Amino acid sequence: xxxxxxxxxxxxxxxxxxxxxxxxxxxxxxxxxxxxxxxxxxxxxxxxxxxxxxxxxxxxxxxxxxxxxxxxxxxxxxxxxxxxxxxxxxxxxxxxxxxxxxxxxxxxxxxxxxxxxxxxxxxxxxxxxxxxxxxxxxxxxxxxxxxxxxxxxxxxxxxxxxxxxxxxxxxxxxxxxxxxxxxxxxxxxxxxxxxxxxxxxxxxxxxxxxxxxxxxxxxxxxxxxxxxxxxxxxxxxxxxxxxxx
Amino acid sequence: xxxxxxxxxxxxxxxxxxxxxxxxxxxxxxxxxxxxxxxxxxxxxxxxxxxxxxxxxxxxxxxxxxxxxxxxxxxxxxxxxxxxxxxxxxxxxxxxxxxxxxxxxxxxxxxxxxxxxxxxxxxxxxxxxxxxxxxxxxxxxxxxxxxxxxxxxxxxxxxxxxxxxxxxxxxxxxxxxxxxxxxxxxxxxxxxxxxxxxxxxxxxxxxxxxxxxxxxxxxxxxxxxxxxxxxxxxxxxxxxx
Numbered sequence: 001x002x003x004x005x006x007x008x009x010x011x012x013x014x015x016x017x018x019x020x021x022x023x024x025x026x027x028x029x030x031x032x033x034x035x036x037x038x039x040x041x042x043x044x045x046x047x048x049x050x051x052x053x054x055x056x057x058x059x060x061x062x063x064x065x066x067x068x069x070x071x072x073x074x075x076x077x078x079x080x081x082x083x084x085x086x087x088x089x090x091x092x093x094x095x096x097x098x099x100x101x102x103x104x105x106x107x108x109x110x111x112x113x114x115x116x117x118x119x120x121x122x123x124x125x126x127x128x129x130x131x132x133x134x135x136x137x138x139x140x141x142x143x144x145x146x147x148x149x150x151x152x153x154x155x156x157x158x159x160x161x162x163x164x165x166x167x168x169x170x171x172x173x174x175x176x177x178x179x180x181x182x183x184x185x186x187x188x189x190x191x192x193x194x195x196x197x198x199x200x201x202x203x204x205x206x207x208x209x210x211x212x213x214x215x216x217x218x219x220x221x222x223x224x225x226x227x228x229x230x231x232x233x234x235x236x237x238x239x240x241x242x243x244x245x
Numbered sequence: 246x247x248x249x250x251x252x253x254x255x256x257x258x259x260x261x262x263x264x265x266x267x268x269x270x271x272x273x274x275x276x277x278x279x280x281x282x283x284x285x286x287x288x289x290x291x292x293x294x295x296x297x298x299x300x301x302x303x304x305x306x307x308x309x310x311x312x313x314x315x316x317x318x319x320x321x322x323x324x325x326x327x328x329x330x331x332x333x334x335x336x337x338x339x340x341x342x343x344x345x346x347x348x349x350x351x352x353x354x355x356x357x358x359x360x361x362x363x364x365x366x367x368x369x370x371x372x373x374x375x376x377x378x379x380x381x382x383x384x385x386x387x388x389x390x391x392x393x394x395x396x397x398x399x400x401x402x403x404x405x406x407x408x409x410x411x412x413x414x415x416x417x418x419x420x421x422x423x424x425x426x427x428x429x430x431x432x433x434x435x436x437x438x439x440x441x442x443x444x445x446x447x448x449x450x451x452x453x454x455x456x457x458x459x460x461x462x463x464x465x466x467x468x469x470x471x472x473x474x475x476x477x478x479x480x481x482x483x484x485x486x
Contacts, residue, residue: 027308103391107398192391194363194384204385207300207367208375210307210327 024213035209036218043215046201047222053119053197054184054226060123061183062176065130072135082131089128094189097125102193118190126183133179137172138164170241177234181227188223198222253290255281256306257316258299260389261410263469264317277315279465280334280456284315287452298387300367303327306439313449314437317407319369324437331436331449334462338428339370340411342404344396345423349403352429355381363392363401370405373430397421407432409473426480 036043071082089097101121111117141164149159191200202219205211257265257277268274273294285292295311302314306328320330343349355362358380364371366385374383384401386392393414395401399421404411408426415424436453438445456462466474 103394103398112398112400192387194386194391194395196385200366200385203300203366204371206304208323208372210303210324213304 031214032209032211033214035205035211036214039205039209042201042205043198043218043222046196046198047225049196049201050184050187050198050222051226053115053122053187053190053195056119057122057126057183057187058180060119061126061130061179064123064127065134068127068131069134069138072131086128086131089125090132094122094125094186095192097121098189098193114193114195118187118193118195122183122187122190125186126179129179129182130176133172133175134168137168137175140171141167166241170238173234173238173241177231177238180230180234184226184230185223251290252293253281253285253288253313254293254295254311255284256295256297256302256311256314257281258302259294259296260299261317276465276469277317279468280462281313281315283456283461284313284449284452287455288448299365303437306437309439312439312445316437317434318437319432320435321369321372321432323372327440329438329440329442329446331438331446332453333433333435334453334457335434336431337407337409337434338432339373339405339430340408340428341425342393342396342406342411342414343423343425344399344402345421346399347402347423349425351425351427352377352405355403355405357381360403361395361401363395363404365389365392365406368406369430369432370407374405393418393422408477409470412473412476 068082068086071078073079098118098121102117106112106117145163146159149163154162187197188199190197191203194200199219202215206215257273259265259267259273259275262275264276265273265278266275273296278294281292281294295305297305299316302311302316302318303324305311306314314328317335318324318330320333324330339352341349341352341355349355349360354360355374355378360378360381361384362374362378362381363384363386364374366387371385374381384392384395386395389406389410392401392404392406396404397418404414406414408428411424412426415422436449438449
């Protein structure tokens with residue numbers, strides 16, 4: 001479907017870029033693109049940092065999200081902890097969580113590795129959403145499958161691996177793809193605790209050169225460069241898994 | 246951009262007491278607000294305060310969404326390339342807030358490799374540190390309060406900021422910080438105006454001259470900075486409004 005209508009997508013891109021161009025034309029602003037080139041190293045360092053944080057946070061949030069979901073199916077104490085935790089993380093802004101975890105909780109615990117703390121804070125935030133994605137995917141799988149698996153003598157872990165797992169991934173994938181892209185974008189909030197990621201570096205270039213608008217376009221493009229492959233990969237997996245069942 | 250509108254839009258970041266701040270009801274307040282109001286009266290225009298982040302002020306001026314910046318804005322060469330300045334109305338300088346257990350005595354000590362230096366994004370301290378401290382680990386923060394917290398929690402060794410603020414933060418955190426108030430870069434503050442608006446620059450300059458003559462700045466300083474003014478006089482710190 002995508003291949004046959006590629007020119008329509010191209011058309012949409014051209015129209016959107018055209019509108020952006022016209023908007024830029026309308027504002028009375030002196031452009032100075034050379035500064036972007038002067039600061040290319042700083043910008044690419046920030047971009048790499050964002051990539052690194054996002055990649056690690058992506059993996060950790062899947063693991064922690066899975067654990068949180070399992071807790072909800074376990075003993076009452078774990079269940080109530082997990083439900084409360086997910087509720088708190090989903091109900092408060094990431095910005096507040098970053099400040100509280102970094103300046104209060106981590107400080108009280110004597111931790112001050114900026115990189116790992118920011119990865120943990122971001123993973124934890126995202127894991128709350130991912131646990132919900134896993135939970136709803138799991139609940140959508142008919143209970144009878146568990147019974148069927150047990151009747152042919154599969155252990156619970158075998159049931160997860162052979163029966164439930166593959167279906168779970170397929171059901172959860174569209175939502176997971178979106179959540180992964182969110183991790184990348186949300187990492188920009190880490191700039192408030194001086195993590196030298198892409199957005200902070202771009203803002204620094206802004207404020208050192210006063211060329212605000214010139215930096216925004218490479219900034220948007222840089223994030224797309226990370227999120228686009230994630231979205232593309234999720235789509236591809238979705239289609240491949242679709243044929244399998 | 247057509248005829249000048251009757252409203253005078255003044256941009257400032259209301260996060261720098263007692264110069265730019267909000268009162269308990271959330272209304273703009275402070276020395277700069279007082280200056281803006283007096284200027285509006287003189288130019289016979291209604292003043293509208295636009296609150297925005299500090300590093301957004303100059304871009305806002307450039308795109309014409311505000312007419313003036315009165316936000317403790319330091320005059321420097323880099324900024325002069327993008328905007329015009331009035332004559333200065335405040336003299337101050339960069340000083341250091343350092344952790345009480347550090348051995349830092351002056352700005353030279355910051356040059357050692359690995360020194361963790363906090364700055365507020367877009368300030369002249371940020372520019373100074375980017376240029377002069379290539380070996381230090383620079384922590385660029387959005388909020389002044391976060392930068393102070395970094396020093397208090399020993400996550401940073403020093404915070405570079407203006408003398409007045411450094412003094413104020415040291416008073417609040419006497420046990421965890423030291424203030425090195427000797428200015429190592431003299432600075433002055435002026436009103437920022439969009440490039441090429443000659444008439445407005447002239448009007449503003451004339452206002453500053455008159456306002457100084459009628460003790461306007463002095464009265465505002467006494468109203469908002471009574472105690473600090475006295476301390477700085479005793480310390481021999483050159484801070485003139």
